[in-house]
Amino acid sequence: MKAIYLVLAGLVLVGVAAAQNANGNVENGKRLFLRDGCWECHGYAGQGSRDGARIANTALNAQGLIKYVRHPTGAMPAFAEKVATDQELTDIWAYLKSMPPSKAAKDIPLLNQIKNQ
């Protein structure tokens, strides 16, 4: 019985580690990404749009993202600590970093075909 508990505890620890990314919680980051409306300008896939930059797999580190969100240089709203804490932004950053890498345009047959017309 004790062995079973140890195995279960181990599985839980593995799960927690997988959800953490450099001190950011991916699952909570996803929840906050949706709650705080990041998707509105940046898209559900972080793909970017007319109104917001591509942020999937952001090249920023967590501190860089926090710095930008507090003092954006473009037209993005500035999110104060009261609205999104540093930890919450770190979680969002972890979620963005967890997004699967995008295919290259040349690897998508339809896009490749359109481009080469």
Added chain:
Amino acid sequence: MAKAKSRFGRRGFLKGAAAGAAALVAKPAAVKAQETAQARPAAPLPSPRQVAFETGQPPARVDVYTTDRPGADFMVDVLKSLNFDYIFANPGSSFRGLQESFINYGGNKAPEWITCCHEESSVAMAHGYFKIEGKPILTMAHGTVGLQHASMALYNAYGDRVPVYLILGNEQEINFRRSDVEWAHSVQDAASMVRDYTKWDDSPVSLGHFAESAVRAYKIMMTPPYEPVVICANGQLQEEPMSQEDRRTLKIPKLVVPTPPAGDPNAVAELAKMLVNAENPVIVAGRAARNEEGMKLLTELAETLQAPVQDRRMRMTIPSRNPLYNSGNTAEADVILGLEVPDFWYVSHAQTPINRMGMETRSTVKPGTKLATITCSDLFSRSNYQDFGRYADVDLAIAADAQATLPSLIEACKKLITPDRKRAIEARGKRLADQWKRNRDRDFEAAAVGWDASPVSTARMAAELWNQVRHEDWSLVSDLTFVSWWPQRLWDFDKYYHFIGGHGAYGIGYGAPAAVGAALANKKHGRLTVNIQCDGDLNYAPGVLWTAAHHNIPLLSVMHNNRAYHQEQMFLEDMAARASRGVENAHIGTAIKNPNINYATMAKAYGMYSAGPIENPNDFGPALKAAIEVVKKGEPALIDLVTQPR
């Protein structure tokens, strides 16, 4: 004119020979005999019948029930002379006389009556039709409640420099208002409500007056800048019979549409010198081209100078795969030429973004950059509505129609290009071509991100659409702002009818009806009309789907169903972030969810082929293929695609 006219003119009779007849009858017989003997031949005695008419009981009223020539018939003759293809209207009692004359006396041909479910739809359909066909549409509405519905669409047309010919029914003569309804539907000055955003109006009081004003209105409307006009059609004039005199004398004035004003030759020569000697000239094009010829001329100017064309996305400018399209940079320009750009100030300035407090402006161009404009907006202004934009502090302003000025500008530029300038111009062209290619590569890489996402990305939507329509003679008739301009980044736009711009004054509700109007114009040319339909826009007046189905207007609509008034949702989030609170509440009052609207079901209810809602991007291509087959048979079709916000 309800009573029959007597063969005897009462007043004329009394003024003439029988002035003393009444007294004669009242006098004693002896006096009467004496006076009769002395009667002068110049004043013949009235006949017994005349005497009875003047002195007896008034004759019984003779009701006239019918006429073979109501005034509306003449109005129809006048309006037919203006060569309208269609009438777009929701029916209204104040113009029932005209409607009857159009469909019976006029044979419901040239123009043909198209049934609309909302006056806003009527005007917006006319807006879309004009931008494809270059011909204005006749629309009709009540002078009161109908115009109130139509007014936003009219403002959009005004902002977009589009002519719309609007007839307003009204009952000016109080004795002809038959009920409280007609009192409620009558107005002293019908056009006053929209006078701030129309070019001209009149309320004729006779048929002759109507003829002259109707033709004048058309002429004013079609002289650049194009703008809507309003003519009030008095109900009494429509419904009462034409007088015999009117039948003999009324004529329809001759219409001659003025040639568009071209720029002053000296100013054009000065502009050519600025452009040819510039190291980095940039052309910013708004509504510069009015038709295919305008697009060719604009392309010729750009290629002559190898100057990039920054597209303000109001009309087609130059082909999207021309390396000069949207390449270049105004920040590096030494000369910027604005062609029919209503917001030219923003070409050279930026303001504090919405995410910061206070407001400052800064120049976004180099010191010393020369600014020049050609626009017919300098020839026409209204003061109340502020669509004229901020005052642009330019170095040269040519008050003229840009397209009409382009031939002389191109010629002047070509004359000034020396071999040295030619080498510099060619080198610039190569740099810009490289930049265009880099931009294009970047766009395609951006399109790949979120390719398989659900909701479907707007880039994927645009790519799948292009894959299905590119072998057709297509026409994309929707504004592309809310889909991040993906079609213009991926598709090959090279004809004037490939893109027609947007609202004009950003009045939402334009999209669906303008697309139907544009599709009707494209129908006779056999083009496949494509509309990317925003969900919020369709919900203003979805009855236009029925109009498309009823009149067999082939139109492929793809819902951009992002389930929100998304621009407002973003603004609300901006405001919440400014106040450091509640960004998670931005959906309140802006989301269109719970329940989700099923647009495929809606389209079916209006009698249209539909598919969806589609959430898996892989299902979109096959659905498109099936829908296009329906459209190619001459019917409208709608695909409900659940999409990313932008």
